[in-house]
Structures are given as C-alpha cells and as structure tokens.
Amino acid sequence: MIKVKINGQEQSWDGDPSLPLLWYLRDELGLTGSKYGCGQALCGACTVMVDKEAARACITAISDVAGREVTTIEGLHPTGDHPVQKAWRQVNVPQCGFCQAGQIMQAAALLNQNPKPSHDQIRDAMSGNICRCGCYQRIENAVHLASTGV
Amino acid sequence: MTIIANPDSATSASRRGFERHLKVENVSRRAILQTLGLAGGFVLAAPLLSRPAFAAYETGAGKMPHGTVVDPKIFVSIAPDGIVSILAHRSEMGTGVRTSLPLIVAEEMEADWTKVRVVQAPGDEVKFGNQDTDGSRSTRHYLLPMRQIGAMARAMLEAAAAKRLGVPANEVKAVNHEVVHSASGKRLGFGELAADAANQPVPAVDSVQLKSPKDFRYLGKGQVSVVDLHDITVGKARYGADVRLPGMKYAVIARPPVTGGKVKSFDSAEALKVPGVEQVLEVKGWPWPSKFQPLGGVAVVARNTGAAIKGRDALKVEWDDGPNAAYDSVAYRAELEAAARQPGLVVRQEGDVEAALKSADKIVTGEYYLPHFAHASMEPPVAVADVKGDKAEIWAPVQSPGGTREDVAKTLQLPPENVTVNVTLLGGGFGRKSKCDFALEAALLSKTLGAPVKVQWTRDDDIQHDFLHTVSVERIEAGLDKSGKVVAWRHRSVAPTILSTFAAGADHAAPFELGMGLVDMPFEIANIQCENPAAKAMTRIGWFRSVSNIPRAFAVQSMVGELAHATGRDQKDMLLELIGTPRVVKLASVKDLWNYGEPYESYPIDTGRLRRVVEFVAEKGNWGRSLPKGHGLGIAAHRSFVSYIATIVEVSVDDKGKLLVHQVDSAIDCGVFVNPERIQSQLEGAAIMGLSLAKYGEVSFKNGRVQQRNFDDHPVVRIDEAPLVTNVHIVPADADTPPSGVGEPGVPPFAPALANAIFAATGKRLRALPIGNQLAT
Numbered sequence: 001m002i003k004v005k006i007n008g009q010e011q012s013w014d015g016d017p018s019l020p021l022l023w024y025l026r027d028e029l030g031l032t033g034s035k036y037g038c039g040q041a042l043c044g045a046c047t048v049m050v051d052k053e054a055a056r057a058c059i060t061a062i063s064d065v066a067g068r069e070v071t072t073i074e075g076l077h078p079t080g081d082h083p084v085q086k087a088w089r090q091v092n093v094p095q096c097g098f099c100q101a102g103q104i105m106q107a108a109a110l111l112n113q114n115p116k117p118s119h120d121q122i123r124d125a126m127s128g129n130i131c132r133c134g135c136y137q138r139i140e141n142a143v144h145l146a147s148t149g150v
Numbered sequence: 151m152t153i154i155a156n157p158d159s160a161t162s163a164s165r166r167g168f169e170r171h172l173k174v175e176n177v178s179r180r181a182i183l184q185t186l187g188l189a190g191g192f193v194l195a196a197p198l199l200s201r202p203a204f205a206a207y208e209t210g211a212g213k214m215p216h217g218t219v220v221d222p223k224i225f226v227s228i229a230p231d232g233i234v235s236i237l238a239h240r241s242e243m244g245t246g247v248r249t250s251l252p253l254i255v256a257e258e259m260e261a262d263w264t265k266v267r268v269v270q271a272p273g274d275e276v277k278f279g280n281q282d283t284d285g286s287r288s289t290r291h292y293l294l295p296m297r298q299i300g301a302m303a304r305a306m307l308e309a310a311a312a313k314r315l316g317v318p319a320n321e322v323k324a325v326n327h328e329v330v331h332s333a334s335g336k337r338l339g340f341g342e343l344a345a346d347a348a349n350q351p352v353p354a355v356d357s358v359q360l361k362s363p364k365d366f367r368y369l370g371k372g373q374v375s376v377v378d379l380h381d382i383t384v385g386k387a388r389y390g391a392d393v394r395l396p397g398m399k400y401a402v403i404a405r406p407p408v409t410g411g412k413v414k415s416f417d418s419a420e421a422l423k424v425p426g427v428e429q430v431l432e433v434k435g436w437p438w439p440s441k442f443q444p445l446g447g448v449a450v451v452a453r454n455t456g457a458a459i460k461g462r463d464a465l466k467v468e469w470d471d472g473p474n475a476a477y478d479s480v481a482y483r484a485e486l487e488a489a490a491r492q493p494g495l496v497v498r499q500e501g502d503v504e505a506a507l508k509s510a511d512k513i514v515t516g517e518y519y520l521p522h523f524a525h526a527s528m529e530p531p532v533a534v535a536d537v538k539g540d541k542a543e544i545w546a547p548v549q550s551p552g553g554t555r556e557d558v559a560k561t562l563q564l565p566p567e568n569v570t571v572n573v574t575l576l577g578g579g580f581g582r583k584s585k586c587d588f589a590l591e592a593a594l595l596s597k598t599l600g601a602p603v604k605v606q607w608t609r610d611d612d613i614q615h616d617f618l619h620t621v622s623v624e625r626i627e628a629g630l631d632k633s634g635k636v637v638a639w640r641h642r643s644v645a646p647t648i649l650s651t652f653a654a655g656a657d658h659a660a661p662f663e664l665g666m667g668l669v670d671m672p673f674e675i676a677n678i679q680c681e682n683p684a685a686k687a688m689t690r691i692g693w694f695r696s697v698s699n700i701p702r703a704f705a706v707q708s709m710v711g712e713l714a715h716a717t718g719r720d721q722k723d724m725l726l727e728l729i730g731t732p733r734v735v736k737l738a739s740v741k742d743l744w745n746y747g748e749p750y751e752s753y754p755i756d757t758g759r760l761r762r763v764v765e766f767v768a769e770k771g772n773w774g775r776s777l778p779k780g781h782g783l784g785i786a787a788h789r790s791f792v793s794y795i796a797t798i799v800e801v802s803v804d805d806k807g808k809l810l811v812h813q814v815d816s817a818i819d820c821g822v823f824v825n826p827e828r829i830q831s832q833l834e835g836a837a838i839m840g841l842s843l844a845k846y847g848e849v850s851f852k853n854g855r856v857q858q859r860n861f862d863d864h865p866v867v868r869i870d871e872a873p874l875v876t877n878v879h880i881v882p883a884d885a886d887t888p889p890s891g892v893g894e895p896g897v898p899p900f901a902p903a904l905a906n907a908i909f910a911a912t913g914k915r916l917r918a919l920p921i922g923n924q925l926a927t
C-alpha cells in the first residue's frame with residue numbers, strides 16, 4: 001500500500017507500484033488537469049510539483065512519491081489565483097490550452113526557486129515544456145509579469 | 151440586403167471609397183494601437199477594388215455540406231435570469247472560434263458579453279449547418295450568418311418589449327442587455343423578456359437591420375479573452391482525454407507499422423500478465439487506401455492508460471506489411487526529383503514558356519525539397535465511445551463533428567440520429583483531427599466490449615500513424631531578359647496527393663491542392679507554365695495547417711530571394727516588381743480553379759492587397775534596417791485561405807552554425823475581423839510552427855516504417871529557441887471587405903522568409919527542409 005498526499009489529501013494505492021503518477025492522477029483519481037503529451041519527460045504537459053519542485057508525472061512511478069506531497073494544477077491555489085495563473089490570464093497566454101497546466105506548474109516551481117528570473121533564465125527553465133501552438137512569447141511575458149507582481 | 155445601414159455611404163465612386171477607407175482605417179487603427187501596442191504613422195495605398203459600398207458579399211458557405219443554418223431559436227436561448235446562452239457549433243482547437251462566433255451574435259443582439267454563456271453544440275449538421283472546422287473558414291463563412299442570427303434575436307426581443315409596453319416596435323431599441331423605450335424611459339431586461347421573445351415569430355433574415363459598425367462594442371475592438379481562459383489556467387478545461395464515464399475501460403492499440411499492413415498473428419500472454427490489463431483483442435482495419443477508417447491492429451484494454459501502455463509494450467505481434475513495405479524516403483526523394491526534371495501535366499499556361507526560356511538572357515533554377523510533416527498536436531488523438539444496443543455516444547476532440555457522426559453511423563451501421571457526437575476542446579488540431587479514425591476505433595471497441603472505452607493514442611502512435619503532410623519537390627525555372635526582368639516562369643510541383651487517401655492510384659494533385667500556391671501564383675510575368683508530374687503515395691496523406699501552400703510558398707518566395715540575388719536587387723523590391731501592378735489576376739488557362747471554395751468575385755486574387763501587406767510589413771518591420779554582423783533579413787509574402795500575409799524575419803547564424811531568430815514581423819490583411827487579439831496569437835503561433843517545420847520538421851520512412859517516434863527524434867521548437875520578438879501587424883479593413891482566413895495563412899511565408907534571411911546572413915541558400923545541420927560549417 002502506497003500512501004501519498006495529493007493536493008493536501010491523503011491517498012493510498014495498492015495497485016502496480018510502477019504505475020506512472022500521471023495515470024494514477026488522471027485515471028484513478030480523476031485529476032485530469034495534468035496532461036499526457038509524450039510519456040517520456042520530453043514535453044512537460046504532465047508537470048506537477050513534488051514537494052514544491054517540478055516533476056514530470058509521466059515518468060514518476062507512484063512508488064517514487066510514497067510519503068511525499070504532490071501538487072497538481074487543481075491544487076496550485078484554492079481559487080486559481082496564484083500569481084502565475086493570474087499573469088497567464090492577463091497576458092491571454094493559451095491557444096488550445098492543452099500544454100498550459102504543465103507550463104503553469106513549471107513556472108510556479110521556477111518562481112519558488114528563483115522569484116525574479118531574467119528572461120534568459122525564464123527561457124531556460126521553461127525549455128522542457130513544449131507548446132505546439134507556439135505561445136512562447138506570451139509564456140515568457142507572463143512568467144516575467146508573475147515575478148514582478150500581477 | 152444591406153450589411154450596414156448607412157445611406158450616406160451608399161455611393162461607390164472609387165475616390166470616395168478611398169476616403170472612406172482612410173477614415174475607417176484611422177478609427178479602427180486606434181483601437182488596434184491601444185490593444186496591440188503598435189506604433190503609428192503610415193499611409194495605406196488605395197484599395198484596388200471599390201466594391202459597391204456596403205454590399206453583401208457571397209461566400210462559399212452554402213456549398214459546404216449542409217450549408218448554413220440561420221435561426222436564432224437554434225443558436226440563442228435566454229434564461230429568466232438574463233443569462234444568454236449561445237451555441238458554438240464549430241470546434242475549438244486554439245484559434246478562439248468558440249469565443250469569436252458567439253461574440254458576433256452577442257454583438258448584434260446587444261447582449262452584455264459578461265452575461266453570455268457559450269454552449270458547445272454536438273455534431274448535427276442538419277440542425278446547425280456545416281461544422282467542419284478547417285480551411286480557415288469559420289469567420290469568413292459565419293461572420294454574416296452570426297450577425298444575422300444576433301439581429302433576428304434582437305428584433306424578437308424588441309418586438310416582445312414593444313408589445314409589453316404597448317408602443318410601436320420602432321420606438322424601442324435593444325441596448326446592452328435591455329430593451330429601452332426612450333420616450334418613456336422604460337427599460338426591460340433580456341431576462342424579463344425571454345419568454346415573450348421566444349414566442350415572437352422569427353423574422354425573415356432579410357427583414358432585420360444589422361448594426362452599423364460604428365456602434366460595435368466588441369467586433370474588431372480590443373482584447374476579448376477566450377471563454378475557456380479561466381478553466382484552462384486552473385486545469386478544469388475539458389479535452390478529449392479528460393472524459394471519464396462510469397465503468398469506462400482504457401485502451402491503446404498496436405497498429406501496423408507500415409501503412410496498409412495488417413496483423414498476421416499475435417501473442418498476448420506477457421501483456422495479460424501486466425497488472426491492470428484486462429483483455430487483448432484484434433481490432434478491425436480497412437484495406438488501403440483506408441480513407442478515415444481505422445488502420446486496425448491489436449488493442450490492449452486495461453483499468454487505466456498506464457497499464458494499457460505497459461501491456462502493449464509486452465505484446466508480440468507479427469505483421470503482414472502489405473503494399474508499402476518498400477517506402478524509403480531517400481529513394482522517394484530521388485524519384486520526385488527525377489519527375490520534376492521532366493515535363494508534367496500542364497495545369498496553367500500563359501504565353502510560351504518554352505520559347506521564352508530558350509531566348510532568355512539568364513535562367514535561374516531552384517529545386518526545393520520539403521519532407522513529410524507530422525501534426526504533433528499537443529493532445530494526441532483520443533476518443534471515448536459508449537455504444538449500447540442501437541445507440542452510440544462519442545466524446546472526442548474532432549474538427550468535424552458532423553462528419554464524425556456520419557462516419558460512426560456508417561461504421562456501426564446505425565442511423566445517424568442514433569449517434570451523438572459530443573465535442574470536447576481540442577488540444578490542437580492542425581488538420582489531424584479532421585479525420586475521425588480515432589473516434590471510429592473507440593466506437594468499434596466499445597461495441598465489441600459492451601462497455602464505454604477510451605482509446606488513447608500515445609505520442610509514438612501519433613507520429614508513426616499520422617495522416618502526414620505530403621512530401622514534395624518544387625522546381626522553378628525563371629528566365630530573365632537582359633535588363634534583369636523576369637520573362638518566363640516554369641514551376642513543376644510533384645507530390646503525392648491527399649486524394650490518394652481516398653482513391654487507390656490517385657497520383658495527380660486535386661484542384662484544391664493546385665490552387666494552394668501553384669496555379670494561383672500572382673506574379674506579373676508574360677510567360678508562365680505550371681506543371682504537375684505524377685507521384686504515387688505510399689502512406690496516408692492528409693491536410694496539415696496550410697496544406698500545399700507550405701512547399702509552394704517556400705519555393706516561390708525562396709526563388710524571389712534567388713532572383714534578387716542574381717540581379718543584385720533588394721528582396722522586397724524584387725518581390726514587389728514580380729507582384730507587378732495592382733490588378734485582379736486572371737487565370738483563364740486554369741481548369742477548375744480552386745479559390746478556397748469562395749466565389750472569385752468576392753475573393754479575387756488582388757495584387758493590390760498583396761503589395762499592400764508587403765509595404766505594410768516593410769514599414770512596420772523596418773525593412774532594410776542596419777544590422778549587426780552575422781545577421782540577415784528575409785522577406786516573403788503569400789496569399790492563402792484568401793488572406794494576404796507578408797513576413798519579415800531577422801536571424802543571426804554564429805560561426806558554429808547556430809541559428810537564432812531575433813525578430814519576426816508579420817502583416818496580415820484578412821478583411822474585416824472579429825477579435826484582433828486572437829489574430830495576433832494565431833500569427834505568433836504560426837511563426838513558431840513555421841520555425842519548427844523549417845528547423846526540424848521531417849517524418850521519413852525506411853522499409854515502409856516511420857523513423858521518428860517522439861519529441862526526441864522529432865523535435866519541435868521550444869521556448870529557448872523561439873524568436874526573441876514577434877510583432878503582428880493587422881492591416882485594418884472596413885466592414886465590407888469580406889473576412890478571410892487567419893488560422894492557417896501565417897505558416898507558409900515563414901519558412902521562405904527565414905531561408906531568405908539565412909541567405910542574407912550567410913550566403914547559404916537552403917533548398918531543402920528541414921535545416922537540420924545544414925548550417926554547420
């Protein structure tokens with residue numbers, strides 16, 4: 001039995017311990033905000049936070065997060081008003097929106113570690129997150145905005 | 151009927167048209183300046199065509215399957231609390247259409263946008279009209295119908311209010327969610343009027359007055375955020391993969407690695423040992439060419455997607471590779487090149503190109519190669535189906551809800567009325583989700599299993615089994631006279647056709663492919679010949695955002711750069727000289743000219759507009775600015791989806807061959823427009839997609855098998871290689887310039903502008919994509 005805290009709630013899993021966290025979240029718990037885009041840590045669509053650090057849920061086995069705290073987009077802020085979320089709306093970042101939960105979680109994790117990243121640092125830290133629609137200019141601007149106060 | 155009730159402007163002397171244009175330009179320009187932060191100060195050329203002022207324009211909407219439905223009772227409903235629900239009958243894949251079409255209705259009916267809720271319509275084209283969300287058509291086909299629907303709803307609200315107040319209908323007026331009787335000062339909210347308004351007769355389309363554009367609150371104005379914005383940022387927006395039903399099973403499918411192959415045998419023993427895997431079964435495929443039908447294969451069904459994927463990894467399948475097992479991209483390229491060096495089917499002919507090339511002082515030849523591209527939408531194909539008895543319900547991110555319903559009905563042999571297709575948000579589409587094979591897979595599996603099923607494509611599946619963008623060789627020979635004027639132009643375009651996905655043996659381009667940048671080439675040259683040699687398809691070819699325009703614009707606009715270089719001229723000057731005088735291009739020699747399905751009278755090829763976007767972007771993008779060493783500027787312009795776009799790219803290439811895009815400027819003339827904020831985002835995205843396909847875009851085959859699988863061996867552009875700045879400049883248009891495409895036309899000019907910029911920076915002419923390591927020295 002694996003115990004893990006997800007968005008503040010205790011959960012337990014007695015199935016396959018190697019099941020990727022992404023599918024546990026999406027299919028077993030119904031937390032569908034984290035997305036599948038590649039399954040191999042190549043796109044960032046599945047990004048969540050594990051103990052405040054960004055992690056790719058698609059290659060993180062559920063056993064790897066036993067006893068730890070996972071935050072998904074659904075749990076980032078109770079009313080969806082994390083500075084990154086607010087900045088995202090102000091800049092009208094999304095097109096199709098599919099990559100955006102992962103982008104927002106990555107950006108929030110970046111700001112946890114580096115509250116005032118430079119543009120180069122933003123481009124570097126966000127480079128694991130693909131946006132096929134090409135919202136990059138706005139992503140960069142929104143992270144910058146979130147870091148300077150929305 | 152009139153579109154805009156402004157009798158003062160109902161004359162159409164061209165001079166007057168010009169003045170009116172300038173005035174409107176200034177007004178709308180201001181709004182754009184405020185919202186997009188553009189710098190001011192430019193003069194526009196006179197629009198070439200002075201159409202009768204405020205005349206309705208014809209579009210091809212009526213010719214689409216099931217045409218257009220203009221009925222407020224179908225599209226609009228008002229609750230007693232005043233909340234107005236407006237149906238979005240087209241699919242949202244990131245263009246903003248789920249916002250912009252309802253916004254048009256809200257504008258005309260005087261609804262307050264904050265009190266509007268958008269409801270997604272299921273697939274039902276008899277009820278809603280055509281729902282194919284492709285071809286950059288939504289705004290151009292639906293601006294007018296949506297305005298009419300809104301105006302009819304407004305008339306019904308006004309009629310209900312007049313009756314309630316006992317006053318003549320012409321004394322009341324809908325204003326911002328109320329109907330006002332100004333003489334008495336009485337006001338009735340939309341909610342109070344809802345029930346009565348619904349009982350009013352629906353007015354005739356022609357009897358309702360549309361608003362004057364000067365009274366617009368939303369259309370063409372500043373930033374209207376998309377309706378799903380909040381949900382997207384909190385993880386609540388629902389895509390195809392997010393649908394969950396009680397008792398639902400999760401499936402992934404192992405498909406034949408060669409298009410047209412099939413299962414010989416399989417061994418499921420190991421797969422069944424994976425915890426969570428419940429069942430392994432063969433699924434039906436269709437013979438090649440399979441249209442939109444599934445490829446078949448072996449499905450692994452599990453209690454969650456992770457288990458299904460792991461089960462599939464453990465599966466052993468023997469395949470019969472079928473007729474395309476020899477497909478090899480290196481050999482195929484050589485075949486295309488050989489074909490392009492021989493005469494082919496003539497599809498446009500003006501003057502005598504052969505003679506003109508013979509007598510030319512100089513011939514410049516460019517042979518360009520563009521490989522297959524995969525769509526790689528961020529959300530891979532996915533669908534949920536629940537088939538029970540003689541009823542089927544589907545939840546899927548499809549661009550063609552109506553077509554999906556018809557195809558599911560046919561595949562399951564059910565009447566279409568028994569099939570419900572619920573349209574989720576699409577995590578990107580780019581043409582991939584116009585084909586509903588993944589929904590058919592889910593429907594067939596659900597029927598077999600007697601349970602709701604989700605079929606999830608992995609990224610590997612997506613790249614390996616796509617309906618790929620074609621692969622092509624474009625060969626252009628341009629003959630110059632002594633003065634450096636281009637007097638002959640022969641363009642041979644050879645590529646497998648989309649028709650081959652539907653008809654065995656189809657080996658020449660369809661009119662709709664020829665019309666995308668080949669026969670519609672707008673240059674003013676005395677001798678022009680376009681040819682289309684045959685090419686046999688060996689995989690599934692499909693529509694990819696901007697389709698054949700990508701290779702054609704790459705070839706034509708790269709050739710402009712080559713000609714500028716050959717004659718020692720500025721690229722932009724060369725481009726304008728080739729475009730020639732402002733005129734409507736006559737294409738008398740072209741049989742079945744494809745004009746994106748639009749009547750030529752409404753949407754002619756207007757070189758005045760093409761010149762204007764070039765001049766506009768040159769001014770806004772500061773063409774000819776001095777650059778640091780190692781930098782270069784490139785320009786390209788292209789008309790597609792009846793819009794005009796010009797793009798300038800500034801690059802630098804360092805001594806290790808590392809490419810950096812410093813700045814992109816794109817100017818678009820898409821006629822009258824709805825939501826400039828989304829036009830801007832579409833063009834920003836088009837620059838990224840253009841850069842992706844130029845740098846990396848390639849799906850190649852060996853032994854019939856796709857050689858790429860995921861974002862490691864099929865990279866796309868990431869944020870750290872995105873252009874440092876992308877500026878979008880919208881050419882303002884007055885309300886009677888018919889709207890045209892936005893979603894696709896930004897892509898084609900990007901790659902040639904990039905190639906021209908790289909040449910300017912390095913002297914290296916790229917004639918084949920992707921760039922890959924061609925810049926490494």
Ligand code: FES
Binds near residue numbers: 035036045057058
């Ligand atoms: S799905 Fe996890 S990184 Fe792509």
Ligand code: FES
Binds near residue numbers: 095097099135244
């Ligand atoms: S918004 Fe579509 S992939 Fe990023």
